Amino acid sequence: AINLQRTGRLGTYASSEGQEASMIGIGRAMGPEDVLFPTYREHGIYLAHGVTMTEILVYWGGNESGMNFANAQDDFPVSIPIATQVTHAAGAAFAFKYRKQQRAAVPVCGDGATSKGDFYEGLNAAGVWNLPCVFAVINNQWAISLPRSKQSACETMAQKAIAAGIPGEQVDGNDVVAVYDRFSKALDKARSGGGPTLIEPLTYRMRDHTTADDARRYRSDEELNQHKALDPIKRLKTYLLAQNAWSEQQDQALMVEIQAAIEVSVKEYLDTPPREPHTIFDCLYETLPRAYAGQADSLRALGETNNG
Amino acid sequence: AINLQRTGRLGTYASSEGQEASMIGIGRAMGPEDVLFPTYREHGIYLAHGVTMTEILVYWGGNESGMNFANAQDDFPVSIPIATQVTHAAGAAFAFKYRKQQRAAVPVCGDGATSKGDFYEGLNAAGVWNLPCVFAVINNQWAISLPRSKQSACETMAQKAIAAGIPGEQVDGNDVVAVYDRFSKALDKARSGGGPTLIEPLTYRMRDHTTADDARRYRSDEELNQHKALDPIKRLKTYLLAQNAWSEQQDQALMVEIQAAIEVSVKEYLDTPPREPHTIFDCLYETLPRAYAGQADSLRALGETNNG
Amino acid sequence: MAELTLLDAVNRALAHELAADENVVLLGEDIGLNGGVFRATDGLQDRFGAGRVVDTPLAESLIAGMTIGMAAQGLRPVAEIQFMGFIYPALDQIINHASRLRTRTRGRLSCPMVLRAPFGGGIHAPEHHSESTESMFAHIPGLRVVIPSSPARAYGLLLASIRDPDPVIFLEPKRVYRMLKQEVVDDGEALPLDVCFTVRPGGDITLVSWGAMMHETLQAAERMEGEGIDCEVIDVATIKPLDMETILESVQRTGRCVIIHEAVRTAGFGAEIAANLAEDGLMSLFAPVVRVTGYDTVMPLHQLEHVYMPGTDRICAAVRQTMAYT
Amino acid sequence: MAELTLLDAVNRALAHELAADENVVLLGEDIGLNGGVFRATDGLQDRFGAGRVVDTPLAESLIAGMTIGMAAQGLRPVAEIQFMGFIYPALDQIINHASRLRTRTRGRLSCPMVLRAPFGGGIHAPEHHSESTESMFAHIPGLRVVIPSSPARAYGLLLASIRDPDPVIFLEPKRVYRMLKQEVVDDGEALPLDVCFTVRPGGDITLVSWGAMMHETLQAAERMEGEGIDCEVIDVATIKPLDMETILESVQRTGRCVIIHEAVRTAGFGAEIAANLAEDGLMSLFAPVVRVTGYDTVMPLHQLEHVYMPGTDRICAAVRQTMAYT
Numbered sequence A, B: 001a002i003n004l005q006r007t008g009r010l011g012t013y014a015s016s017e018g019q020e021a022s023m024i025g026i027g028r029a030m031g032p033e034d035v036l037f038p039t040y041r042e043h044g045i046y047l048a049h050g051v052t053m054t055e056i057l058v059y060w061g062g063n064e065s066g067m068n069f070a071n072a073q074d075d076f077p078v079s080i081p082i083a084t085q086v087t088h089a090a091g092a093a094f095a096f097k098y099r100k101q102q103r104a105a106v107p108v109c110g111d112g113a114t115s116k117g118d119f120y121e122g123l124n125a126a127g128v129w130n131l132p133c134v135f136a137v138i139n140n141q142w143a144i145s146l147p148r149s150k151q152s153a154c155e156t157m158a159q160k161a162i163a164a165g166i167p168g169e170q171v172d173g174n175d176v177v178a179v180y181d182r183f184s185k186a187l188d189k190a191r192s193g194g195g196p197t198l199i200e201p202l203t204y205r206m207r208d209h210t211t212a213d214d215a216r217r218y219r220s221d222e223e224l225n226q227h228k229a230l231d232p233i234k235r236l237k238t239y240l241l242a243q244n245a246w247s248e249q250q251d252q253a254l255m256v257e258i259q260a261a262i263e264v265s266v267k268e269y270l271d272t273p274p275r276e277p278h279t280i281f282d283c284l285y286e287t288l289p290r291a292y293a294g295q296a297d298s299l300r301a302l303g304e305t306n307n308g
Numbered sequence C, D: 001m002a003e004l005t006l007l008d009a010v011n012r013a014l015a016h017e018l019a020a021d022e023n024v025v026l027l028g029e030d031i032g033l034n035g036g037v038f039r040a041t042d043g044l045q046d047r048f049g050a051g052r053v054v055d056t057p058l059a060e061s062l063i064a065g066m067t068i069g070m071a072a073q074g075l076r077p078v079a080e081i082q083f084m085g086f087i088y089p090a091l092d093q094i095i096n097h098a099s100r101l102r103t104r105t106r107g108r109l110s111c112p113m114v115l116r117a118p119f120g121g122g123i124h125a126p127e128h129h130s131e132s133t134e135s136m137f138a139h140i141p142g143l144r145v146v147i148p149s150s151p152a153r154a155y156g157l158l159l160a161s162i163r164d165p166d167p168v169i170f171l172e173p174k175r176v177y178r179m180l181k182q183e184v185v186d187d188g189e190a191l192p193l194d195v196c197f198t199v200r201p202g203g204d205i206t207l208v209s210w211g212a213m214m215h216e217t218l219q220a221a222e223r224m225e226g227e228g229i230d231c232e233v234i235d236v237a238t239i240k241p242l243d244m245e246t247i248l249e250s251v252q253r254t255g256r257c258v259i260i261h262e263a264v265r266t267a268g269f270g271a272e273i274a275a276n277l278a279e280d281g282l283m284s285l286f287a288p289v290v291r292v293t294g295y296d297t298v299m300p301l302h303q304l305e306h307v308y309m310p311g312t313d314r315i316c317a318a319v320r321q322t323m324a325y326t
């Protein structure tokens, strides 16, 4: 687990620092048959579920090809419009049930996303049809600059499940073992027809919301430092070392290994050429309608020299 | 109360039969300073809050002028897009709080409306800002053909309040005194800064969803007959008669009075001439932009003879 | 061979696809036991079961969002939005996801779904029940927007839409639902998408319309014939992607064009057709391209609904005005 | 007198109205302490308090719906939608309520609100952050849709929008936010709504645009001058209601018109302008009306964003092509 976790951590961007245990715990609990519906922050879950670091880099590098996964064929692309993926997951779960497949849908969203209608509508639907859905609300205490306390007066995000008549629970999101355990059980339950569960891993966003953000504008160093102490990686390492299940040598070796893996991915990513301009018409429809053929041709004509 | 209640009942269309106690209880609990945000079924609340039977008839007769209330100046027009009015109420409540006014907003919706994102978003906002809102979820057991049980797995609609961190309760919606009492207390609390409450009056839709609907397609006579016995008007009458607070003579007198009142309103409504065609441009903007003057003029030119 | 209303035709097409493809699933509000508020799905739950004709909770964004998840899993969801006036909560899902799931994943996932919605005025429905906002959908890349105007086209185009591998917004002119009957063979034969239908050949002027307005347009063409004006009438049918070739070919012959739609004028879809004529057909135009449309107002309640709706009088006036140019 | 970016100008206009009218309340996501993700509301919460510059939960339909309730109570809410790509959940509230509250109540209630949203591409933003769907809003009766293209117009038009008694969708071209600085007097002087601005007089051809594309359009006009073509350039600014008079007057002089916008071509707002020319200006047109627009594709991620965006090359080519007609 630690290997994957660290790989996860280093594979993900800084902006999910602090949430590695939640991500890897969820990703490892999921089976290859389960389907992920993530946001822009769930790199660790993607990696643990078979998406490659290179693919993630290619997408965030500005090329849709990164979302054309080699593995994890059914996983949804990053959902940037907050909470919209929750209803997609309900639809996929409906399909699993319709086909009597033992699979679960895993919509992942943040604490901020719980304020949006789509979150609630999807949750309510899962309750109505007893869908194989495990809702992950990764509560990292912040939605950009809005603290959890101002997002909802609901005592816990887990309690939002009551409104949909489904079970909800909190878990220590910085304890990878606990997260893995709770999600594994909820997923087994969902796959075997036991219905949906909402799980709220409690964790913390250690970095700025994104590289475009400056969290110092709205949150204190004190708060940040308190959470530094709870770093899930340090925590796991300390534990494993105490258990003699892990050694500093192994740790160094792992760091080297990871460094190498990252360099490979980064190189693969950097070696990925941008797509040809006219390819923006490729996947618009299964076959491009005549009405747009002219536009695509003119673009093909312009070719590389295109300056708009 | 009974007078208004019966007026309410007879003033409203058949489609709110069975819900008179909920409507009048809410309408009478509201003060003139409070603002109503109703759906298409809350005729009884409108009447109890100062909207006239004639205005309601004019609106449902196909003329917007019916929503230009002589009294109840701040009440919102009928909201047909389900649950949208809940967020309007949150906005008005925000304004009351902003201006330190002792007023409350009363969004009214049905059991079906609770499945919609807007219902939840408005509820959550009221919790976050502790807004002076009293949410009425009139649970008449049906949303057109969908029974309450298929709308949500939530045990009670009142419990949906938990997701927003606000108090929620059920009340016997066929007991006008109980409804009046619970709403009065919740409204006092809201006006005095005590925050929002969700109240779920439990009642039953005795008629088809609307005149365009045929409920026999989806619900049994057995079910209907069970509820006939619980008719809120009969119930109140029996009670008042037993208390010697009401007599058959008074009852007959009242029926006559009501009959007369209705005939007056119906006549007023029928005597209301349709508006001139060009008036469809009147209230589009405060002053009609030049861009549309030509269209309005051409319509004025066509005048009454307009056949499109 | 049977005499069907547009509503019957929709029902037959849905039944045909439910029977033909077990991946087809219907979902929406009150479509089950109730058979839909217009009865478009009447009897289908009885016949195909509550597992395939599914009543949803009251939530349009949920309905659209679910169809995306279902479609990505290979189902062929056909969702009903009870009235077009209630489709807007679903727009986010349509714009940001359904229409671009294929693009966003470079073809790995796709979204073969149909969203059906009755639209348009003329039946004295309550507020918010009578608008026509098809042009908003025509502005969304990756979508198809299909509008039948007759029972036969409703049957054939709905079959084609359900079988189409990409998302389709299928708008049903509710004023036509029970307006007329037509011989329709329930043989599973689809009609082509992405093409206009020339329903009346003519040499003097081209009238372009779609949906319910096709009927006023054809009536106007009849009337004009009495005045010796020979109108060609085109039913656009698929407004996105738009088959301008057929329209251009016609206007190049007639040199005159009137576009008729019920939607509000400004940024209505008539503008797109007129703009294409101004760019690619200008040199063959003898007369201005006139749009006969709804006014730029909120759809009035039913007492003044007829005032808003373009009628044959306004269409005929536009035709005469256009013919006056020499 | 100060040198301001468009972003500064928006900030000044908001501050001016907050100071001038206590009914003005700002609400949106992250607009408080954080000053908005683009810093448009920077410092305003400090200055006017958390009661008047309000951070909302993450819910756009709520934001729009609340502004309706607030506005009906006489407040002047100015809401920020963080990016136009997230405005769609609010569309239902805009179409079915905000735009028609006055009509629905025959003037008893009104909705003086402003919804601000950054829009458009060119800043290498993530997916869903770069679209331009202004034409959808232009199709909604009862709305105003205002798009500034410069700091001065952002200041003057935002003041006018906040003071306007009806709902305004105020779209800010985020590519221009920090692109240039301009002398702007923070004197509370509003600019007129509902009129186009002729920013460059010329006699040979009329170029019509709005928002960020005004800059490519003006560059193209410069280039064309080098080729001896004298371009008149019009900034539409308020796309709804549309001031066709100014555009028609110009085209009647030049006989030629090219319309430039970043939005997708089909059913983009350029179509409405071209359609009006085809109806009311046809007889003065020497050449086809050409639209230079974004392609009918999903906005690509940033590696190919420049491919989608119309640039000066495409505009100049259109101008030359149009001038070629004699």
Ligand SMILES: Cc1ncc(C[n+]2csc(CCOP(=O)(O)OP(=O)(O)O)c2C)c(N)n1
Pocket (backbone or CB within 6 Å): A041, A080, A081, A082, A109, A110, A111, A112, A113, A114, A140, A142, A143, A144, A205, A209, D029, D058, D060, D082, D086
């Ligand atoms: C519908 C919508 N509105 C606004 C945004 C802009 N936005 C991006 S992330 C974010 C905060 C999300 O917070 P949370 O759900 O807690 O997830 P986290 O970023 O903390 O992982 C916002 C407001 C968006 N992407 N989608």
Ligand SMILES: Cc1ncc(C[n+]2csc(CCOP(=O)(O)OP(=O)(O)O)c2C)c(N)n1
Pocket (backbone or CB within 6 Å): B041, B080, B081, B082, B109, B110, B111, B112, B113, B114, B140, B142, B143, B144, B205, B209, C029, C058, C060, C082, C086
């Ligand atoms: C957004 C939206 N979707 C669908 C409809 C169509 N519709 C009108 S009433 C109704 C059922 C509402 O049920 P409920 O909320 O329980 O109110 P009731 O009619 O029982 O009073 C539906 C689906 C609508 N008006 N608005």
Ligand SMILES: [Mg+2]
Pocket (backbone or CB within 6 Å): A110, A111, A112, A138, A139, A140, A141, A142, A143, A144
């Ligand atoms: Mg968060």
Ligand SMILES: [Mg+2]
Pocket (backbone or CB within 6 Å): B110, B111, B112, B138, B139, B140, B141, B142, B143, B144
């Ligand atoms: Mg109900």
